[in-house]
Structure formats: C-alpha cells, structure tokens
Amino acid sequence: MTEIKPRDVQITAISTTDTTVLRSRTWDRLKFEVEYSLQKGTTANSYLIQGEKTALIDPPGESFTEIFLAKLQELIDLQQLDYIILGHVNPNRIFTLKALLELAPNVTLICSKPGAVALRTAFTEQELKIWVPRAEDTLDLGKEHQLQFIAIPTPRWPDGLCTYDSKSRILFTDKLFGSHVCGDEVFDENWKQLDEDRRYYYDCLHAAQARQIELALDKFASISPKFYAPGHGSIIRYSLSRLTHDYRNWSQEQKDQELKVALIYASAYGNTATLAQALAKGITKAGVAVESINCEFADTAEIEAAVQKCDGFIIGSPTLGGHIPTQVQTALGIVLSTATKTKLAGVFGSYGWSGEAVDEIETKLKDAGYRIGFEPIRVKFKPNDITLQQCKETGTDFAQELKKSKKVRAPWQAVSTSQIDRTEQAVGRVVGSLCVLSAKRENISSAMLASWVTQASFNPPGVTVAIAKDRAVESLSHTGDKFVLNILQEGKTIRRHFLKPFAPGEDRFAGLNVAESENGSPIITDSLAYLECTVKSRMECGDHWLVYALVNNGKMLQSTGITAVHHRKSGSHY
Numbered sequence: 001m002t003e004i005k006p007r008d009v010q011i012t013a014i015s016t017t018d019t020t021v022l023r024s025r026t027w028d029r030l031k032f033e034v035e036y037s038l039q040k041g042t043t044a045n046s047y048l049i050q051g052e053k054t055a056l057i058d059p060p061g062e063s064f065t066e067i068f069l070a071k072l073q074e075l076i077d078l079q080q081l082d083y084i085i086l087g088h089v090n091p092n093r094i095f096t097l098k099a100l101l102e103l104a105p106n107v108t109l110i111c112s113k114p115g116a117v118a119l120r121t122a123f124t125e126q127e128l129k130i131w132v133p134r135a136e137d138t139l140d141l142g143k144e145h146q147l148q149f150i151a152i153p154t155p156r157w158p159d160g161l162c163t164y165d166s167k168s169r170i171l172f173t174d175k176l177f178g179s180h181v182c183g184d185e186v187f188d189e190n191w192k193q194l195d196e197d198r199r200y201y202y203d204c205l206h207a208a209q210a211r212q213i214e215l216a217l218d219k220f221a222s223i224s225p226k227f228y229a230p231g232h233g234s235i236i237r238y239s240l241s242r243l244t245h246d247y248r249n250w251s252q253e254q255k256d257q258e259l260k261v262a263l264i265y266a267s268a269y270g271n272t273a274t275l276a277q278a279l280a281k282g283i284t285k286a287g288v289a290v291e292s293i294n295c296e297f298a299d300t301a302e303i304e305a306a307v308q309k310c311d312g313f314i315i316g317s318p319t320l321g322g323h324i325p326t327q328v329q330t331a332l333g334i335v336l337s338t339a340t341k342t343k344l345a346g347v348f349g350s351y352g353w354s355g356e357a358v359d360e361i362e363t364k365l366k367d368a369g370y371r372i373g374f375e376p377i378r379v380k381f382k383p384n385d386i387t388l389q390q391c392k393e394t395g396t397d398f399a400q401e402l403k404k405s406k407k408v409r410a411p412w413q414a415v416s417t418s419q420i421d422r423t424e425q426a427v428g429r430v431v432g433s434l435c436v437l438s439a440k441r442e443n444i445s446s447a448m449l450a451s452w453v454t455q456a457s458f459n460p461p462g463v464t465v466a467i468a469k470d471r472a473v474e475s476l477s478h479t480g481d482k483f484v485l486n487i488l489q490e491g492k493t494i495r496r497h498f499l500k501p502f503a504p505g506e507d508r509f510a511g512l513n514v515a516e517s518e519n520g521s522p523i524i525t526d527s528l529a530y531l532e533c534t535v536k537s538r539m540e541c542g543d544h545w546l547v548y549a550l551v552n553n554g555k556m557l558q559s560t561g562i563t564a565v566h567h568r569k570s571g572s573h574y
C-alpha cells in the first residue's frame, strides 16, 4: 500500500501583490461526499491580502485549525488581522473561525446576508462584528487593494460571495473553478492534466445548478481577472479563458438537455441536501438536466417555473418536530397545484427517529395521482457511502425511466432518415468481446456488462472499453481507477445474470463464484480469463466514454472454451 502523506499547510505568494495562498492539504480521500469519489485528496485554500490593512479569505476546517493558525502566525501578528472574508459559511469551518476570533478579537467578518444569518446562529453566545457588503460597496485595504464583492447565490450555497481585488486582478471564486486534487503545484501550469478533474468537479457541484452558474459568469464578465483563486485545487492562471469557456459550455449542455427534473428540497442540517446532491449526480450522469430548488431560499415564482418546465420532480425533506418543514410544505402546495399528473415523481429525506415527512409527502403525491418513480428514500441522520451510491443509482434509474416514458432516443446525426435502418444494421455488424468489468472501492463492489471491448496496444499491453455515460460505474471509468475485466466464455450464463436489471445498491455478485484480485476488484471465477487493469486515459465520445486501460496482470481461468462475442442486429443499441 502507498503511504499517505500527513496533512500540511503549503504557503506561496501569488504574483508580487501582497497576496499569499495557504493551502491546507489533505492527501487521502475524504469520505461521504459525492464530489470526492475520485479520491485524489484536496486542498482547502485560504488567501491573505496584506495592504495597509489585512484580510484573510476562507480559513480552513477543523482538522487544520492548529497547523493553519501556526502557519498564519508565521506570516502575520493576528492582533493585526482586520478582516475575515467568507466565500460561504461552512459549518465545518466554524471551529477554526472561533479559534481565530479568540486570537484576533477586533476582526470584522465579511459575508453575504444569508451568511450573516448562519454566522449568528453558529455564534449565539458571542457578539460578532459582521459587515454585509452591498453590490456597490468596496473595501479599501490600502496599497491600492480595493475589494469588490459579488454575491453568487446558488441552491447549494445560497450565501455564496466572491471577492475581486482590482490591484492584483485576482477573483476569489470559492466554489467556482475548483478541483479536488492534492499536489505541490499551486498554479495550473499542467492544466491539460486537470481537465478530467475540473469536469468532474463541475458535474458534481454545479451541473444541478447550471442556471445560477451562468448568472455568475455573466456577473464576472464586467471585470477582467488575471487569476481565479478558488477554494479548492490549483489557482487558475494559465487556463482562465479556457476554463471560463468550459463552464459556459457545460452549463449550456445542461440547458440543452431534452428532459429536466426539478429537485426540490430543504435541509436544516445538510443531510437531506447531501442526498439531493447524490440523486442529482445520478440524474445528470444519465443525460437528464436537474434544476435544484432549495426551498428555503427560492421564491414562489421560481418554484412554479421549475415545476412547469420539468418532466419529473423529486421532493426532499427532513422531519422536524414530527412534520414537514414549512418551506417544503409551501413548495409541495405549489407542486400539487402546478404539476400535471403525467410528471414522474420521487420523494426522499433524512430523519432522526420517526421520519413522518417522507411518508406524508409520498401519501399526498399518490393521493393526487402522481406516479412515484422509485421507492421513497429514507435515511437516518447522515448518509454513508453506501447510501449515497444507492441514491446515485436511484437518480440514474429515475432518469432512465423518464427517457423511456418520453421515448427519448439519441438521433443518428449526419445520416438521412431513409438510410438510418441500413446504416444501423451495418454498424451492428461490428462486434466486441463480451466481458464484465468489476471494481471495488472502499467496501462498495460494482460491476457492469461491457461488449465494446478490444485490445488496443501490445506494448504496454492495453485494452479499450467503451462505456455508456449513463451506465458508467464511477469507480472504473476515471484515470487511475483499477478494475478487473472478466472475459466471458461462450455458452455460459454469466451474461444472463448481468442482463437483468439491478435495484439501486443491489449486490451484483450474489449467486456467482467470486475471488478477490490483487487490485481488490472481484474476479468472476467462471469466466474464461481475467485481466487486472488500470485506467490510463479516457476520451469523451458522444454518449460513451472510451476508456484506455493498461493490463497489469491476467490469467486464463479455463483451459478450453472460446470468448463470448455479442452479435447484434442493429448498431443503435447493444
């Protein structure tokens, strides 16, 4: 096993303009968050601007409090710290904030209006100096550092606030333009290698709030930053226009999707919100757009518009005091009076002991005549990895169900209608080996049938596998992922086992003979042969990912028998 480096705080000056980044680095994987599943660690970036006055942006979470404060005190005397700017108020970071306030009692906190409410809730026993800047306000730190504040409210971070320093031309973007990767590179000189991570970060954090991301980009259009300084990952210096363009394109892609799901939820302590994010990831992965609505911060018109436009809706609610919270009640009222009965519905929520909210919502929707697309999801308190995986799979199934009921089928482009049948038949004559890809991450095993598999290189030995985006198992389709390619034998029944639909979270290997490979992935021992592989790269090919993987190890499991090949009548499906 590779040894994981200890957490640390890396300090680097950004350009020559009195600005320093303090990167609190976590090298190992973080648990229980959808966006961390690539397991590359992350950095929590804080920034220090030293004009005549001093401002600190976004101190890190509790696991860094001690080492971060020690490093910060090497740079400044905390008695001299004038401002702490919060891109959003993160409950995990309140501990560090408390420690900072003890050492810097005169500091003024700067945040958005909803941020101030969250701060006052977290600091009930303490009088805080808070400044909520309006759009036209600036803050003069001296030495020409004029700070401008841009509110970027999103469903996930309703209190989002970006800061722009006109002297250094750094835009501090908090949750925008980040990536969860830990390394020594402070800047994005290797930005091409970051493409996959940035896209994944966008897909997990922002795809379900693409409308608000577009509004944010519009707001940034009037300034011309030289750097994006995000809350996580490398500082964007060399690829700023490219990444801006990418964010525009990815948001437009979401807008262009034919089908939309309104994901309407509220969450007092973040648990229902975490479930919402996992569902959203599963839905968007399947090529269906999500419009997230955080009931606490959305107005009636916004909810009505989302419900009218959507093809399906999902409502999420915690149970508080034995009831559905008022904001969700209101949203439910709007849904019941606005949504036509043809829309597919879903319900989920976190609870502590009785969990009435999910049952009540389900009953009301059923009584009103809506079809419920999945067994309501009820999760006690904080969801774990397995629950989140189930939510993602439920989201994907919900999207598939919508596609089926709306008969959405990817059009064959550049082929005239009269030629479609002939061309489909001809393409269908291309064959590949029938295999099962299997992988294990933490304690979650996954598997999928794959028939678009072929050898791709002799030296090093490598294979390619084309994986449908809407069915791609996350733990085997990203660079660095390890999996086993189980090569099936003609005449055996393993194929039938994997052709049947699995319920979200269902054990894919139940009833099969399985052994563990060196890379931890399951080997189906009744296969003809197996290969242990590591994903080297992947390429986006329309509705599939083409994964190129190196073969690390392999073995014949049967001395006779030939490889199963999947013969098809048409090239328009497997």
Ligand SMILES: Cc1cc2nc3c(=O)[nH]c(=O)nc-3n(C[C@H](O)[C@H](O)[C@H](O)COP(=O)(O)O)c2cc1C
Pocket (backbone or CB within 6 Å): 266, 267, 268, 269, 270, 271, 272, 273, 317, 318, 319, 320, 321, 322, 323, 350, 351, 352, 353, 354, 355, 356, 380, 381, 382
């Ligand atoms: C004031 C309060 C009242 C609660 N009342 C209930 C209740 O009546 N029934 C229940 O099952 N859970 C109850 N809970 C537990 C919450 O539903 C649980 O913490 C849930 O994870 C909150 O979800 P959220 O993080 O999305 O807000 C209550 C929690 C609090 C703080």
